[in-house]
Amino acid sequence: MYSRNLGKIIVIIPAFNEESRIANVVMDSMTYLPVLVIDDGSTDETVQVSRSSGAEILLQVPNQGKGAALKAGFQRALDEGVEAVITLDADGQHDPNEIPNFLNAYNAKPTDYRDEGFQPNASCQAAGKHAGHIFVLLGSWSEYPR
Secondary structure (H helix, E strand, C coil): CCCCCCCCEEEEEEECCCCCCHHHHHHHHCCCCCEEEEECCCCCCHHHHHHHCCCEEEECCCCCCHHHHHHHHHHHHHHCCCCEEEECCCCCCCCHHHHHHHHHHHHHCCHHHHCCCCCCCHHHHHHHCCCCCEEEEHHHHCCCCC
16 A cells, blocks of 8 residues: 555656666656656665655566566556556656646546547647657456456
């Protein structure tokens, strides 16, 4: 269980040997949402830096790749009752300060995210156009075979 109430949307950050860059990503993301870092078998200080920056940590050992890390993070979020996630890369490629664009789009018309056969509305497309983030509604994801 998480040590704090995560709310309905969190940030998931898969990470592998990103000790030099992940602190800023975690701290900037936590300005907006709780953060779960999935450490994918790092051999550096990624776990310690992430934890000291305020993130919850999920360890994946041995290294299994980004896809497996995301899948593990999605499952953990589902187990904790999280409704949706925003994914960011640990290396700072994606700007956490664009998170409000996703939240605003989601809050403007949340039913678009819940309908079967989800089609992003224009505000969601604008939010993600330059961000490179992935917004995942976990209820829909959980219905597909893993």
